[in-house]
Amino acid sequence: MTYLFNTPDQQQEMLQTIGVDSLEALFSTIPSELRLNRPLDMHPALTEMELQAHVTKLAEKNVGPGSRVCMLGGGAYDHFIPAAVDEIARRGEFYTAYTPYQAEASQGSLQTFFEFQSLICQLTGMDVSNASLYEGGTCVSEAAFMAMRVTNRHDRVVLLGSLHPEYRQVVETYLKHLNCEVVIVPCENGCVDPAEVEAAMNDQTACLVIQHPNFFGTLEEAEQLTEIAHKYGALSVVSYDPISLGILKRPGDYGADIAIAEGQSLGTPLQFGGPYLGLFSCSQKFVRRMPGRLIGETVDRKGNRCYVLNLQAREQHIRRDKATSNICSNQGLIAIRAAVYLSLLGKQGVREVAELSCQKAHYAADQLSQIEGIDLLFNDRPFFKEFALSCSEGSDFLLRKAREAGFDLGPELSRFEYNNGSERYQTGVLVAITEQRTREEIDRLVMALKA
Amino acid sequence: MRNQLATESLFALSHQGRRGARFPASDVPEKPLDELIPKSALSTEPTGLPEVTESDVIRHFVNLSTLNMCVDTHFYPLGSCTMKYNPKRHERLAGLPGIVDLHPYQHTADLQGMLELLYETQEMLAEISGLPAVSIQPAAGAQGEFTALLTAKAYFEARGEKRTKVLFPNSAHGTNPASAAIAGFDCVQLASSKEGLVDLEDLKAHLDDQTAVFMVTNPNTLGLFEKDIKQIAQMVHDAGGLVYIDGANMNAILGYTRPGDFGGDMMHYNVHKTFTGPHGAGGPGSGPIAVRDFLADFLPGPVIKYNSAENEYTLENPPKSIGRVRTFYGNIGILVRGYCYLRTLGAEGLKAVSENAVLNANYLKAILKDVLPVPNGDLCMHEFVASASKTKAENGISAMDIAKRLLDFGFHAPTVYFPLVVPEAIMVEPTETESKETLDAFAETLRNILQEDPEFLHQAPHSTAISRPDEVIAARNPILKCCAPQ
Numbered sequence: 001m002t003y004l005f006n007t008p009d010q011q012q013e014m015l016q017t018i019g020v021d022s023l024e025a026l027f028s029t030i031p032s033e034l035r036l037n038r039p040l041d042m043h044p045a046l047t048e049m050e051l052q053a054h055v056t057k058l059a060e061k062n063v064g065p066g067s068r069v070c071m072l073g074g075g076a077y078d079h080f081i082p083a084a085v086d087e088i089a090r091r092g093e094f095y096t097a098y099t100p101y102q103a104e105a106s107q108g109s110l111q112t113f114f115e116f117q118s119l120i121c122q123l124t125g126m127d128v129s130n131a132s133l134y135e136g137g138t139c140v141s142e143a144a145f146m147a148m149r150v151t152n153r154h155d156r157v158v159l160l161g162s163l164h165p166e167y168r169q170v171v172e173t174y175l176k177h178l179n180c181e182v183v184i185v186p187c188e189n190g191c192v193d194p195a196e197v198e199a200a201m202n203d204q205t206a207c208l209v210i211q212h213p214n215f216f217g218t219l220e221e222a223e224q225l226t227e228i229a230h231k232y233g234a235l236s237v238v239s240y241d242p243i244s245l246g247i248l249k250r251p252g253d254y255g256a257d258i259a260i261a262e263g264q265s266l267g268t269p270l271q272f273g274g275p276y277l278g279l280f281s282c283s284q285k286f287v288r289r290m291p292g293r294l295i296g297e298t299v300d301r302k303g304n305r306c307y308v309l310n311l312q313a314r315e316q317h318i319r320r321d322k323a324t325s326n327i328c329s330n331q332g333l334i335a336i337r338a339a340v341y342l343s344l345l346g347k348q349g350v351r352e353v354a355e356l357s358c359q360k361a362h363y364a365a366d367q368l369s370q371i372e373g374i375d376l377l378f379n380d381r382p383f384f385k386e387f388a389l390s391c392s393e394g395s396d397f398l399l400r401k402a403r404e405a406g407f408d409l410g411p412e413l414s415r416f417e418y419n420n421g422s423e424r425y426q427t428g429v430l431v432a433i434t435e436q437r438t439r440e441e442i443d444r445l446v447m448a449l450k451a
Numbered sequence: 452m453r454n455q456l457a458t459e460s461l462f463a464l465s466h467q468g469r470r471g472a473r474f475p476a477s478d479v480p481e482k483p484l485d486e487l488i489p490k491s492a493l494s495t496e497p498t499g500l501p502e503v504t505e506s507d508v509i510r511h512f513v514n515l516s517t518l519n520m521c522v523d524t525h526f527y528p529l530g531s532c533t534m535k536y537n538p539k540r541h542e543r544l545a546g547l548p549g550i551v552d553l554h555p556y557q558h559t560a561d562l563q564g565m566l567e568l569l570y571e572t573q574e575m576l577a578e579i580s581g582l583p584a585v586s587i588q589p590a591a592g593a594q595g596e597f598t599a600l601l602t603a604k605a606y607f608e609a610r611g612e613k614r615t616k617v618l619f620p621n622s623a624h625g626t627n628p629a630s631a632a633i634a635g636f637d638c639v640q641l642a643s644s645k646e647g648l649v650d651l652e653d654l655k656a657h658l659d660d661q662t663a664v665f666m667v668t669n670p671n672t673l674g675l676f677e678k679d680i681k682q683i684a685q686m687v688h689d690a691g692g693l694v695y696i697d698g699a700n701m702n703a704i705l706g707y708t709r710p711g712d713f714g715g716d717m718m719h720y721n722v723h724k725t726f727t728g729p730h731g732a733g734g735p736g737s738g739p740i741a742v743r744d745f746l747a748d749f750l751p752g753p754v755i756k757y758n759s760a761e762n763e764y765t766l767e768n769p770p771k772s773i774g775r776v777r778t779f780y781g782n783i784g785i786l787v788r789g790y791c792y793l794r795t796l797g798a799e800g801l802k803a804v805s806e807n808a809v810l811n812a813n814y815l816k817a818i819l820k821d822v823l824p825v826p827n828g829d830l831c832m833h834e835f836v837a838s839a840s841k842t843k844a845e846n847g848i849s850a851m852d853i854a855k856r857l858l859d860f861g862f863h864a865p866t867v868y869f870p871l872v873v874p875e876a877i878m879v880e881p882t883e884t885e886s887k888e889t890l891d892a893f894a895e896t897l898r899n900i901l902q903e904d905p906e907f908l909h910q911a912p913h914s915t916a917i918s919r920p921d922e923v924i925a926a927r928n929p930i931l932k933c934c935a936p937q
């Protein structure tokens with residue numbers, strides 16, 4: 001039998017030692033009326049060779065970047081992943097280890113996560129980072145919970161209408177049933193009007209959640225919005241694109257209290273939406289209110305520098321219902337990928353990826369918007385690497401035509417529900433351009449759409 | 452052999468001008484950045500990321516990795532964690548083009564193979580649990596708990612009932628109360644019986660028309676099957692509540708009994724445990740939930756449906772969905788590995804997994820019981836909780852001492868001091884992917900350790916890179932990042 005060790009002889013010997021006469025007898029504590037008296041209804045077992053053939057066949061039924069140029073965005077991006085990232089993440093020492101509770105047997109993971117925390121602080125300009133949360137969406141709800149604890153305001157949070165619609169839905173799922181009012185500031189023209197944000201704030205608001213660049217790829221007035229949040233005693237929560245920080249001001253530069261992100265762009269493949277990486281960092285003064293694992297430096301009994309899980313008294317296995325979060329796992333292996341990615345790229349590499357993505361996206365936007373019937377949905381707004389197109393023939397037409405020519409654009413904005421969203425959104429399609437896209441590809445797409 | 456110099460600190464390796472990755476020059480006409488982006492939004496200085504070469508990075512992290520114990524290198528009998536072997540075929544298949552590179556917003560017509568795989572996964576999870584409706588969305592077990600509790604809440608609200616309490620035994624995982632609190636319930640902790648099972652009297656005393664959900668791990672965290680589970684479920688149902696099964700210990704009962712058959716209304720799986728995820732040094736996990744049909748409409752969306760008339764797989768939102776609990780669809784990469792595992796084993800293989808997991812645990816328990824008694828239960832399931840209180844009283848050797856000393860002999864430590872209901876708890880879960888020879892060697896080592904000088908054990912481990920880190924210093928003045936590179 002696959003993956004088992006003990007031979008029938010050994011099993012008999014072991015049963016004898018235990019003092020029972022059959023494997024079945026080991027299950028005698030399960031009352032017989034609760035037993036399943038038939039085999040599970042499953043496909044027959046497959047050998048490795050058969051499994052590989054089967055899964056390969058399933059994979060071939062999908063159409064991936066092998067045959068399509070990926071210009072999809074909406075929170076998951078096709079950035080380049082250097083081979084060294086896979087090399088480290090494939091080490092059994094990392095991926096077959098458990099959470100580093102036994103520090104002496106886990107210094108490899110612990111130091112790597114400590115360095116991950118350090119790298120995220122350098123990237124964001126924030127004081128402290130945890131060792132990761134699930135993904136970008138739950139980071140927003142965890143940030144909102146933390147803001148409520150810090151401000152002791154539990155009834156109201158304000159989100160920009162330009163937040164990723166799925167992030168907003170996650171926050172609503174987490175907060176609404178706690179009778180916390182989730183206020184959405186309308187976003188009509190691709191980014192919010194600071195005056196409308198100010199109108200939505202009051203002295204009962206725990207936090208203002210800003211996404212910058214926002215869901216439409218557009219830049220928000222993050223600095224000004226942070227000041228507005230602070231004016232009302234609320235925390236400023238900024239959801240950023242980690243790649244954008246190669247050229248954009250860092251959340252720490254303009255006073256964000258909590259900086260969160262979807263970290264998939266940092267060396268993790270798209271893999272149909274997960275597992276991804278929740279990045280969560282904040283100001284030093286809130287460190288004991290943070291959710292998630294934290295790795296700290298200390299010394300061992302001989303005075304050697306070493307690393308441990310720190311401030312565990314915040315966490316569910318100690319504090320139970322009073323914990324700062326119910327989260328138990330983190331995204332360890334994905335955080336390792338991000339640590340390797342950021343180390344490899346360094347300050348120059350991250351800047352180059354950001355610049356290339358930004359330049360190519362602007363070239364693509366210029367070329368595409370010259371096609372008759374295609375316009376930039378928000379044509380006077382600065383953006384980073386992603387922008388929204390509108391098509392006079394409708395978004396389905398645009399997507400289909402691109403697909404036929406071998407390009408995946410999207411997501412189409414009509415895919416999501418918006419609170420107070422503009423009618424114009426129904427016609428929009430997002431396009432994301434990473435450093436991997438070439439002028440030749442962009443020109444080919446433009447030619448195909450002109451035809 | 453570890454290179455100590457290479458593991459010093461990543462930031463210490465940094466030297467201005469070094470590069471680990473280069474990118475091609477731009478092939479589009481470039482414009483000055485401040486023409487594209489307002490100057491006020493641009494950073495005035497570069498990030499403080501280190502500057503190192505690719506070989507620096509590889510040498511640093513490869514050397515660091517060697518400081519870990521892992522399933523690939525060591526017996527890892529960490530109770531409650533199911534540290535079974537992680538098959539290498541899973542890594543290859545989860546990395547196939549057409550699997551690893553799919554974008555979540557591709558057109559569903561281009562995703563039929565992936566959706567078929569995930570639909571079949573839903574079907575298998577439903578069959579194994581005896582609960583027909585599945586959501587693959589939760590990122591881990593704790594999020595599965597939270598998701599199921601919200602599902603229950605929505606169900607009660609739809610019936611016009613306002614139930615506020617979640618009950619759980621004192622042996623429960625910490626995530627149970629933490630999830631209940633975040634879902635907005637009042638937490639009620641129940642006593643355990645002398646046998647380490649749910650105390651029926653205490654349960655009865657706390658059940659009322661405010662009870663929403665009773666959460667129970669079965670087999671429980673002591674490695675014991677809750678033999679009265681049917682009656683427990685009946686009591687909860689009679690009070691109008693629902694029963695949640697924490698599926699952390701599913702490795703013990705695959706194909707033998709199903710949560711849906713013993714009265715559970717909802718459960719989560721830990722795909723990274725039972726279906727060998729892997730654990731990834733602390734994640735990513737995957738915590739799909741399975742629920743009864745009357746709860747299906749409330750599950751988070753989207754779920755994967757199959758339309759047989761069109762032979763088409765689709766993504767659909769249940770009509771009364773609680774909403775999303777995360778972006779996109781789930782931790783797909785982990786679910787793909789789980790799928791590969793289930794297809795490799797089939798029905799017979801899964802049953803053999805549980806048989807051998809339970810056999811290994813009982814065997815190890817039997818050959819250790821004279822030195823490390825197990826306070827609760829005669830036969831255990833896939834794990835057992837021994838107590839070191841006898842040796843602690845006699846010669847001061849604590850569960851922690853034993854755990855730390857085991858590392859010196861090349862065994863990862865069992866879980867210690869959990870569950871909280873057993874003093875000096877040592878929780879051992881050998882899993883089915885270990886041999887009798889390994890178990891014998893582990894037992895012999897443990898016996899030898901108990902003969903050692905207690906003072907020597909208080910200082911253990913002696914052969915690892917570090918020993919007994921000072922957690923008090925760490926917490927008093929937290930150092931959570933290294934200093935910036937110059």
